Structures are given as structure tokens and as C-alpha cells.
Amino acid sequence: MAANGFSEEVVIAGFGGQGIMLAGKLLAQTAMKAGKEVTYMPSYGAEVRGGTANCMVVIAEREIACPVVGNPDSLIVMNKASLAKFGPRLKKGGLLIMNSSLIDGRPEMDESIEIIALPADELAVELGNKKAANMVALGAYIKKRGRLNIETAADALPETIAERYHKTLPVNTAALNRGAEFASRGS
Amino acid sequence: MSTAVNTSKKKNEAQKQKASGETDHRILMCGNEALAESAIIAGCDAYFGYPITPQNEVTAYMSKRMPEEGRVFVQSESELAAINMVFGASATGKRTMTSSSSPGVSLMQEGISYLAGAELPAVIVNVMRGGPGLGNIAPSQGDYFQATRGGGHGDYRTIVLGPSSVQELVDCMQLAFDLADQYQMPVIVLADGILGQMMEPVVLEKKPGRKLPSKDWALTGAKGRQQNIVRSLWLAEGALERLNYKLQGRYEQIQKDEVLCEQYGVEDADIVVVAYGIAARIVRGAVTIAREEGIKVGWIRPVTLWPFPSEQISKAADELRIFLTVELSMGQMVEDVKLAISGKSPVVFYGRPGGGVPTVDEVLDKIRQLTTKRKI
Numbered sequence: 224m225a226a227n228g229f230s231e232e233v234v235i236a237g238f239g240g241q242g243i244m245l246a247g248k249l250l251a252q253t254a255m256k257a258g259k260e261v262t263y264m265p266s267y268g269a270e271v272r273g274g275t276a277n278c279m280v281v282i283a284e285r286e287i288a289c290p291v292v293g294n295p296d297s298l299i300v301m302n303k304a305s306l307a308k309f310g311p312r313l314k315k316g317g318l319l320i321m322n323s324s325l326i327d328g329r330p331e332m333d334e335s336i337e338i339i340a341l342p343a344d345e346l347a348v349e350l351g352n353k354k355a356a357n358m359v360a361l362g363a364y365i366k367k368r369g370r371l372n373i374e375t376a377a378d379a380l381p382e383t384i385a386e387r388y389h390k391t392l393p394v395n396t397a398a399l400n401r402g403a404e405f406a407s408r409g410s
Numbered sequence: 411m412s413t414a415v416n417t418s419k420k421k422n423e424a425q426k427q428k429a430s431g432e433t434d435h436r437i438l439m440c441g442n443e444a445l446a447e448s449a450i451i452a453g454c455d456a457y458f459g460y461p462i463t464p465q466n467e468v469t470a471y472m473s474k475r476m477p478e479e480g481r482v483f484v485q486s487e488s489e490l491a492a493i494n495m496v497f498g499a500s501a502t503g504k505r506t507m508t509s510s511s512s513p514g515v516s517l518m519q520e521g522i523s524y525l526a527g528a529e530l531p532a533v534i535v536n537v538m539r540g541g542p543g544l545g546n547i548a549p550s551q552g553d554y555f556q557a558t559r560g561g562g563h564g565d566y567r568t569i570v571l572g573p574s575s576v577q578e579l580v581d582c583m584q585l586a587f588d589l590a591d592q593y594q595m596p597v598i599v600l601a602d603g604i605l606g607q608m609m610e611p612v613v614l615e616k617k618p619g620r621k622l623p624s625k626d627w628a629l630t631g632a633k634g635r636q637q638n639i640v641r642s643l644w645l646a647e648g649a650l651e652r653l654n655y656k657l658q659g660r661y662e663q664i665q666k667d668e669v670l671c672e673q674y675g676v677e678d679a680d681i682v683v684v685a686y687g688i689a690a691r692i693v694r695g696a697v698t699i700a701r702e703e704g705i706k707v708g709w710i711r712p713v714t715l716w717p718f719p720s721e722q723i724s725k726a727a728d729e730l731r732i733f734l735t736v737e738l739s740m741g742q743m744v745e746d747v748k749l750a751i752s753g754k755s756p757v758v759f760y761g762r763p764g765g766g767v768p769t770v771d772e773v774l775d776k777i778r779q780l781t782t783k784r785k786i
Contacts, residue, residue, distance in 0.1 A: 248438075248609065255438050255611045263438070263609040267464055268547065288695035290608050293769040382438075 228284025231370060232292040234309050235361075236277035237301025237322070242357035245383065246299070247278035250361060252379040253371050254282040262290035275304060282370065297368060299360050301343065306330055320364045322356065339363055341405045347398055352391065355398035362402025373403045436611035441576045441601060442467035444612050445509075445535060448583035450475055451616050454533075455504040456482035458495040460514060463547040464603040465537035468509040489514040493521030493534070500530040501640045503628025505587055509535035511603075512553050513544055515561075522596050523562030526657070527642025529627075531590035533583070534568075535599045537606040540765030548765025549603030551687060554742035557598045558716040565654050567661045569597040569668065570715040572686040576610035578713075581617070588620045589668065593660055594627075600715060602738065604688045604767070664717055671719035675701065675708030676726050681780050683709045684723065684747050685736040689761075689768070693736050696773035705781050715743065720750035727755040732780050736773055737761040 233250065237243045244265050251263035264279045279292040297318040300306040302325045313319060316335045324344030332338065341363055343356035350359075365371050377396045381389065439447070446468045449457070457472040469485065476483035482499070486492040492508045499506040510518065515536045525532050538553050540546040557570045569589050573579040579601060586597040627638055644650040675697070676682055685693040690711040700707045710726060712719045727733065733755055735744040741759045748757050760776045762768050 251609055252438050255434075255436055258434060261438075261611060264604065265607055267603070267607045288698060289692045289770050290604065290610075291692065291767055291769070293771055 229370065230281070230283040230285075230287075231297065231368070232295045233280045233282070233297045233299070233364075234277060234292055234295040234312075235280070235299045235301075236275070236305035236309050237357075238304070239274045239276045241276070241301045242354060243276040243301065244278055246357040246361045247280050249358075249376060249379055249383045250280050250282075250365075250371075252383045253365070253376040254280070256375050256379050257371050259283065259371075260285060260287050262287050264290045264292075275308075277305065277309070297364060299364055301325065301356065301360060303327075318364070318367060320360050320367070322360060324356070337367075339367060339406060341402065343402070346401050346405065350394055350397050350401060352394045352398075355391075355394050358395045358398035359402040359405070362399035362404075363406040364402075365399070366403035366406040373399055435613050435615075437614065438609050439576060439612050439614075440467060440607055440609045441579050441605040442537065442607070443471045444576050444614070445579045445583050445599070445601070445606075446471040446475065447614055448580040449507055449533070449587070450479060450481075451614060452584040452587040452619075453505050454481070454507050454587065456484075456495075456499040456506040458484045458486050458492040458499070458506070458508050459510065460486050460489050460492050462489075462511045462514045464539055464549070464606050465509050465511045465535070467606070468535065468537070489517035490521065493518035493525075496532045496534075497521055497525055497528070497530060500525065500532050501528070501629050503625040503630060505531075505533075505591070507533040507535065507587075509537065511537045511539045511547075512541050512550070513539075515553065515556070519556070519562035521562075522568065523560070523564050523566065524642045525596045526560070526562075526566035526568065527564060527653070528640050529594040529657075530596070530640065531587075531594050532596045533586045533590055533599065534596055535583075535601065538600065538602040540763070546765045547603065549605075549688060549738060549767060550763070550765055551600075551602060551689060551738040551742070552763065553600065554715065554737070554739065557600050558718070558746070566595075566657060567664075567716060568595065569593070569664060569717070570600050571597065571670075572600050572713060572715045573605065574687050574690045574711065574713075576605065576608065577612045579605060580612050580614060582713075584617050584619070588622065591622045591625070592620060593664060595657075595660070600687065602688050603765075668714060669717045669719050669721070670713035671710060671722050672713060673708065673710045673722065673726075675706075676710060677708070679706050679708035679731060681705070681707040681732045681734060681777060682726055683707065683734045683736060683773075683777070684712070684743070685709065686712045686715060686743060687738075689736050689738055692768055692770055692773055695770040696777060699770070699774055700777045703778075705777060707777055712743070715746075718746045718750065720746070723747060723750040724752070724754070727751040731755050733757045734776060734780060735759050735761075736768060736776075738767060739763055 254261040323340040347356040
């Protein structure tokens, strides 16, 4: 794939109410802002708070064929059930970002897979809003993968979040940065 | 929906950007909202619809944007009502549309037949879901037969467009309104749950439209002219037969002039994969990998499903190749592929029904199997 530039397939999963779709949309918006090709595909079943939710984002330098991701290069999981469902599908050499606030221990994965376990819920609570855990995880992903900038993601927030929630822009920006910091420092 | 609010705002931002000369005019939109906005750009005067997953965003978006534009939005009491409101609005010469998903489009078939009989333009969007019956809400291509064979009663056709990206969905809407007006008939835009729900960057702009005939048949009040009559009932001896010949003439013209299809890598291919809509995206992914493995495989993607690109497919079958048709159904378009090829080359099928979505790997495996067969 090197000749055609990079192509990255991401699955973000958790339970309804964790902001899974928002994280995916922000990632897609960020990629578009950075001039990339991108597709975003939500699961659109009867999602309710507490049910399962996931979305698939494909980012590439060239036209994207299929928006449906079978085996992701990167996986962001916010709860245990999502890790069980999507963990086995993660590609060898892939990146796993997991919310250790809700997932105990280290999962058994192929040793080629890089794992970042971060207490996204606790970190978000420290910043003043537990709901920003999705942004903490996304920030860690963006920093670790290094294809996109945290600044671009922060810039994309106002276009991604409905205007009536724009008072949450500062905490979401802080959460993106906190996640990025965790990814580079490990704490 | 919060996204609808955001999107019209985003559109303004995109326009401002364009004005200031920045290069990227793309905005991120889901297929349902993008097609709705594109319909507005195309000059849709009136939208009538009834909610159904996975196309609810169309109705939601229109409920906000059409009144903003001073145009008509009605959430009807049923799909049957919606299509008949479309009939009424169209009879007055207005650009009008409805959208629904599979079970809802079944309910509209009577109205679509009446539109065809009364020679009225209309755009009907079907964001297909799994069937038969109430089925499920997952993506499907199970309504190909219904869309391309008329769907309702009587000897008629509808033009059917099968876009495979959000951008193409946008482009198809403007084309659909033009085709409907040019040929005075219903045009169906056949999408699916993935296309409706997925988000992609799109450029929303008015394309130069076609030169269209005046709607001198429209019911606009007969003051100062002879009365116009819009009807689909023709009881006088020979009258209905004459109407059908007239329609047939139009259909032949459309088959000659309006076929759209895209192809890749067919020239040197041993295997040609035929797929439309979202299935074509999956196929493209598989073909790219297969090519990297050295397999000589190409694809043909019909954009118009009726008129069907029979000639293009037949030409590709002049040399002996294996044709693989991939659909999100148990095999519907494959019949048109076989008709086009007329036994010149073998045609095999791979598909999944009821909301099952084939993966790139599944299609790739199928292609690899065909390679070994060919060697024998």
C-alpha cells in the first residue's frame, strides 16, 4: 500500500451513551480537514443508552473502496463487551486503545499488537466531565497513530458537536489533549 | 436532528470558504442528508414522506430545510398518501419527490404506476433494507426487481439510478429530477442502508441542468388556454394501446441515450465482476487486492440499472471471460447480466440476502476460486 500512501481502518466501539458515534464523526471530520479521503459508517440498529454502539472510519490518501471494515488497523474500545466483539478482528501489528476504567487487566492479544490502556473515565472526571472519556480515548489514538494532529481535531470540534452543546468545547478540547498526553507519557 | 442544524450551517461555511478561494469545498455529510440537500439544490418544490429506517434523516432534514427555503414539506399519514401527494404536486408542474425504504416503497407502487400512466415526472428515493415483509433495517439490494421491472401493475418502466457513494448520490438527485422532467416519468434512486447512513465528504453545488421541455401539460388553471387533463384512465378503444406505444417509444429513446456505467481493468481481464451501489464498493476493494496478487480481474459498475448497460457488458463478453455478479441479495441484477451476455460467457453469482453484507475478503475468496477454475 506504501506506493499509494497510507490507508487506515478504525473501529470505535462501546455502549450507547459513551459518545462512540461522536468520536467517530470527529475523527472523520478531522481527517477531511487534513485533506484526506474518509468514510464514516455508524451501526444504526436500535441503539439505546446502555446498548452496544460502534462505528467504522476509513482514512486514506486515495479514493476509498469499501466503508465497511472487517479487520481494523486500529481499535478503540470503551467497554468490555466491545473488546470481546472486536478484539479478535484487530489486524496483526495493529493498535488497541482500551478504556481501562471499564476493562480490567490486559487482554490476551497477538504480541505484535500495541496496547494503550488508559483510564479514560477517570481522566475525564478529573477534567470535570465524565462524558468526555470518548475524547480522551480519541486523543490518545490520534497522538499514537501520528497521522493527524490534535490541533486539527480540536478545530473540527465546533463543526462536529451540535451548537447547543458548544459550551462543552473547552472540556472536549482538554480531553483530547489529555488523551494525547497520556499516549506520549504513559500516564 | 442536531446534525441537520449543523449541516445547513456547514454548507454556508463551505460556500464562504469557496468564495474566499480556498480549495477544499468538501463537507462531511451522511447520504440521507446529502441527497436531501441535493434535491433542494435541484429545485425540488415539494417533499412528501413518511418516516422509516434507514432513511429517516431524509424526512427529518427536509422537515427543517424545506420550510427554510419557503418550499413545501408534508409528513404524510402513510406512504400511500405520500406518493399520491407527489402525484398531485407533479400534476401542477412542480418538482416533487418522496423517499422511503423497502416496505414503504412497496406501498407506493400503485401510485408509481399511476404516475407512469399519467406521464408525470417524480423522483422516488428507496434506501433499501432487508426483506421480504417488514424484514429488518440492515442494508440490502433486494428491491432491484421491483425497481427495474416497473414495480406496480401495467406495462411501464421507471428510470433507476444506483449510486455507490455519497457524492454520486448527490449527483444522481440532480440528474434524477432532470430525467424525470425530460421524459415525463418517475425516476427511482436506488440506495441502501449503508449509503444512507454513512458519511463521506461531498461537494454540494448546482450542476448545469439539461434543456428541458416546457410543462405545457401541467394543471395551472385553464384561464386563457385550453383545459389540460392529467389522467391514467383510457377507456376508449385503442386509446390505452396508443399510450403504451408512446411510452414504449420514450423507453427506447432512454435505452439509447441514458445508459451510464463505469468500468475498470476489463481489457486484459479473465474475470469481470459486475456490481452496483454499495456492492460495487466492496468489489472494488476486492479487485484492488486481487490485482496486487496478479489476478487479471476487472469490474463493470452499472450506474443506471434501467436502462441497463447491456451493450457494455455484452461487448466485454465477446472474449471468453468469467463474469461474477455480486449483490446484497440472492441474485437479481445477475438476470440482466445473463440476458446481456446471452450465453457467450459463463456467469456466476455471489451474494448475501436479508441485510447480510459481503466482506471484501469473501468477494476476494470468490475471485480466487474462479482463478483456479479458469486454469483447469
